[in-house]
Amino acid sequence: MARYLLGRIGQAMAVLAVTFTAAFLLLQVLPGDAIMIKFMSPEMGLSADQIAEIRAAYGADLPIWEQYLRTVANFLTGNFGYSIQAGVPVSQQLATNLPPTLLLASLGFIVAVILTVALASLSNMTGMGWLRSALQSLPSLFISVPVFWLGIMLIQIFSFQLGLVSVISPGPVERLILPVATLAIPISAPLAQILMRNIDEVLTQPFVAVACAKGASRGWVLWRHVARNAVLPTLTIAGVLFGELLAGAVVTEAVYGLNGLGGLTYQAVGNHDTAVLQAIVVVSALAFVTINLIVDLLYPVLDPRLSRKIGATA
Amino acid sequence: MSSRETSDGDLVAVDPGEALRPSWLGRLKRVPASLALAWAIVAIVLLWAALPQLFTGYSGTEGVPGEQLRAPSLEHVLGTDGLGRDVYARIVYGARYSLTGAFVAVTVGLLIGTLLGLVAGSRDGWTDAVIMRVVDSLLAVPSLLLSLSIIVLLGFGTINVAIAVGAVAVARFARLARSEVMKVRRSEYVEAAFGSGGTFWAVLLRHILPNSLTSVIALAALQFGSAILAISTLGFLGYGAPPPTPEWGLLIAEGRNYLSRAWWLTAAPGIVVVFVVLSADRISKAIQKTAP
Numbered sequence: 001m002a003r004y005l006l007g008r009i010g011q012a013m014a015v016l017a018v019t020f021t022a023a024f025l026l027l028q029v030l031p032g033d034a035i036m037i038k039f040m041s042p043e044m045g046l047s048a049d050q051i052a053e054i055r056a057a058y059g060a061d062l063p064i065w066e067q068y069l070r071t072v073a074n075f076l077t078g079n080f081g082y083s084i085q086a087g088v089p090v091s092q093q094l095a096t097n098l099p100p101t102l103l104l105a106s107l108g109f110i111v112a113v114i115l116t117v118a119l120a121s122l123s124n125m126t127g128m129g130w131l132r133s134a135l136q137s138l139p140s141l142f143i144s145v146p147v148f149w150l151g152i153m154l155i156q157i158f159s160f161q162l163g164l165v166s167v168i169s170p171g172p173v174e175r176l177i178l179p180v181a182t183l184a185i186p187i188s189a190p191l192a193q194i195l196m197r198n199i200d201e202v203l204t205q206p207f208v209a210v211a212c213a214k215g216a217s218r219g220w221v222l223w224r225h226v227a228r229n230a231v232l233p234t235l236t237i238a239g240v241l242f243g244e245l246l247a248g249a250v251v252t253e254a255v256y257g258l259n260g261l262g263g264l265t266y267q268a269v270g271n272h273d274t275a276v277l278q279a280i281v282v283v284s285a286l287a288f289v290t291i292n293l294i295v296d297l298l299y300p301v302l303d304p305r306l307s308r309k310i311g312a313t314a
Numbered sequence: 315m316s317s318r319e320t321s322d323g324d325l326v327a328v329d330p331g332e333a334l335r336p337s338w339l340g341r342l343k344r345v346p347a348s349l350a351l352a353w354a355i356v357a358i359v360l361l362w363a364a365l366p367q368l369f370t371g372y373s374g375t376e377g378v379p380g381e382q383l384r385a386p387s388l389e390h391v392l393g394t395d396g397l398g399r400d401v402y403a404r405i406v407y408g409a410r411y412s413l414t415g416a417f418v419a420v421t422v423g424l425l426i427g428t429l430l431g432l433v434a435g436s437r438d439g440w441t442d443a444v445i446m447r448v449v450d451s452l453l454a455v456p457s458l459l460l461s462l463s464i465i466v467l468l469g470f471g472t473i474n475v476a477i478a479v480g481a482v483a484v485a486r487f488a489r490l491a492r493s494e495v496m497k498v499r500r501s502e503y504v505e506a507a508f509g510s511g512g513t514f515w516a517v518l519l520r521h522i523l524p525n526s527l528t529s530v531i532a533l534a535a536l537q538f539g540s541a542i543l544a545i546s547t548l549g550f551l552g553y554g555a556p557p558p559t560p561e562w563g564l565l566i567a568e569g570r571n572y573l574s575r576a577w578w579l580t581a582a583p584g585i586v587v588v589f590v591v592l593s594a595d596r597i598s599k600a601i602q603k604t605a606p
Contacts, residue, residue: 015450016451018447018448022448023463027463141588144588144595145588146543146546146547146550146566146584148550149546149550149584152566156580156581160574160577243455243456243457244456246458247457251551266551269466269551269553272466277462277466
């Protein structure tokens with residue numbers, strides 16, 4: 001078990017190190033110099049000496065390996081560098097932009113879970129075949145809808161056609177309704193697909209037949225016997241879902257003009273603000289790796305059958 | 315009498331297995347309606363991309379003055395935009411950008427990813443570990459962020475966006491190819507091929523690759539759909555081709571300015587994207603079913 005634990009943590013660290021290095025190479029070394037792009041523009045009216053001075057202040061004149069080591073050391077101490085466009089520390093930008101995105105993402109996730117459970121239980125409870133197959137094909141439809149278009153359509157329908165949600169100076173809650181829905185619908189799709197598949201798998205198990213034979217109703221069997229066995233494997237895609245949530249937030253914030261991590265990413269790409277982008281990439285990779293590590297370590301605890309298997313192989 | 319003889323002769327000539335094997339037409343009839351529809355949609359969109367002028371008399375980029383923001387009618391089936399351009403014509407001409415982009419993206423992902431996966435699966439130890447950690451780290455970054463990072467490096471434009479989307483697919487193809495290799499490399503016929511003197515690359519090409527082809531093609535179809543989605547998203551954000559290119563994501567972005575007045579500007583291109591992506595998904599599932 002200890003060997004499994006150490007191996008798993010080592011693997012996570014390796015992935016992080018590779019991601020960090022790749023992001024550094026991709027964003028800091030290869031592209032055009034963000035400092036040059038900003039300060040070379042004629043309106044700034046800076047002399048060559050002044051630009052060289054600014055480059056030295058950002059550490060851009062050092063050899064690549066020295067820049068790399070400095071960036072590693074800085075990231076390890078929580079210093080993500082400076083945003084070249086905004087001129088403030090990236091960590092400060094993250095601190096102001098993270099909370100609204102976290103709020104949006106967690107609300108979106110909660111709504112997605114509710115939607116998933118509703119879809120899965122409805123499709124398994126209904127006796128009508130056509131409704132069942134309609135509900136089961138909904139997730140594939142949700143996955144095929146572009147998130148940005150969904151957002152625009154929701155504004156179109158609920159704000160302009162039906163006039164239900166105000167677009168001009170909405171209240172704090174009203175402002176969030178459509179973005180949360182936009183984010184939740186695509187997130188619910190992979191969740192619902194996995195949950196439905198798991199429910200179908202568990203339904204074929206002998207213990208379900210026994211429960212049915214004892215006279216349990218369909219609802220009782222689903223909630224008491226099937227649900228807890230079917231929900232667990234859904235955990236394995238938690239990491240993937242996190243990535244979807246973050247990407248969904250970028251697009252949703254762009255559609256609704258919200259400020260947050262998504263808005264920050266969008267601006268950073270437009271301005272070639274590579275320091276900001278690198279911090280966002282590394283932080284999200286860190287979150288992804290941590291979530292997957294926690295799921296992997298938690299899984300044997302939640303499902304004792306697995307810990308026996310791991311104990312046997314390690 | 316003579317005709318009877320020939321029909322008898324025909325019966326003799328028939329291969330005894332033929333009666334059990336359904337005819338070409340019979341097999342076609344057994345294709346589910348949803349799959350047939352999916353293929354039809356893909357065929358139409360491919361034709362749009364190849365020969366747009368056959369499908370519309372209007373220009374994809376030039377507007378007609380005085381025809382601005384017309385609602386869908388017989389003359390303009392999907393209405394016109396703020397510059398008097400026919401929306402249906404713009405969607406038809408835009409197919410080329412979305413499909414070429416998706417094709418480039420899938421090709422990049424397929425070639426690089428499959429090669430990485432094949433090598434990783436065939437070599438033990440360090441090579442496998444290094445390649446798979448690189449693949450893991452590609453998967454650790456949300457796909458949109460990975461694409462954006464590559465766009466920052468390469469710059470904006472249709473092909474750059476396609477490459478950025480393809481990079482996301484590399485990891486998925488690599489994983490699939492590796493698992494397929496792992497599945498067959500210990501099988502007896504592969505061992506036999508090595509035993510009878512086959513070199514690594516020969517065995518890979520002759521035995522391992524053909525056996526994993528179905529799954530790879532199924533993934534390619536699926537990735538084709540995701541690539542169209544991703545390309546339209548990046549086009550919407552403004553990183554793809556510049557206006558007045560009728561790229562689908564860009565069409566939706568432009569229509570956004572007329573949300574309260576012209577719903578057809580955003581609704582129509584979005585519905586086309588949804589149908590194409592759904593079709594790719596459906597076809598991918600059908601191909602996967604035929605896998606051994």
